[in-house]
Amino acid sequence: MNIGWYLAVSALVFCTGAAGVLTRRSPLVILLCLELMLNAANLALIAFSRMWGNGDGQIFAIIVMVVAACEVCIGLGLVVAIFRRRLPIDVDEMRELHG
Numbered sequence: 001m002n003i004g005w006y007l008a009v010s011a012l013v014f015c016t017g018a019a020g021v022l023t024r025r026s027p028l029v030i031l032l033c034l035e036l037m038l039n040a041a042n043l044a045l046i047a048f049s050r051m052w053g054n055g056d057g058q059i060f061a062i063i064v065m066v067v068a069a070c071e072v073c074i075g076l077g078l079v080v081a082i083f084r085r086r087l088p089i090d091v092d093e094m095r096e097l098h099g
Contacts, residue, residue, distance in 0.1 A: 006047035014040035025090045027082075031075045038068045 013036055020033030042061040049057025 003047050003051045007044060010040045010044040010047065013037075013043065027075070027079045027091055030091065031072060031079075034071065035068060038064055 017033040017036030017040060020036065021030055024030055024033065042064055045057040045061045045064070047057075049055060049061075
């Protein structure tokens with residue numbers, strides 16, 4: 001298959017995630033949309049790695065997956081802490097994290 005197809009799917013998934021981040025108010029949905037964006041970037045990295053015939057893109061994709069896992073742990077921890085304190089879950093109404 002041509003690399004253009006992989007990049008088209010990657011761009012479609014990335015745009016879906018970006019639209020979700022910009023339009024949704026729930027922190028859990030925003031985290032899921034960020035995961036979509038990271039997975040789209042991983043798909044593009046692996047496509048380019050396959051095109052060039054080396055494993056550098058695949059190694060970098062694994063590093064991105066580790067960063068995504070850390071992001072989910074921190075994000076879910078924040079959401080649970082906010083939920084336990086009975087604060088509003090809407091990201092527009094959260095003022096607890098302002099400095």
